[in-house]
Amino acid sequence: MSPPKADLLVLMAQRKAAEAQNAGQQNVLTVGAPRSASEECILLDQHIQYLDAKARQPQSAVTQNWIRQERSKTRDRQVALNC
DSSP: OOOOHHHHHHHHHHHHHHHHHHTTOOOOOOTTOOOOHHHHHHHHHHHHHHHHHHHTSOOOHHHHHHHHHHHHHHHHHHHHHTO
């Protein structure tokens, strides 16, 4: 079962903020804020990288299936935006 889309966006924003803080940068990302296609392309690419890393770890079959579906949805969005 996949998490609700809003939860996924919040988790992505939290992960990005944590990564920025660890790198010594101060980036603010507001969930739901309008963003350009290029910014969304960057976020989608980061999400694909996250899913790929997660898929390389030992996971249950259900989790691997969820990762595959999320990756497919993310790639579809990238194609729609011409990333």
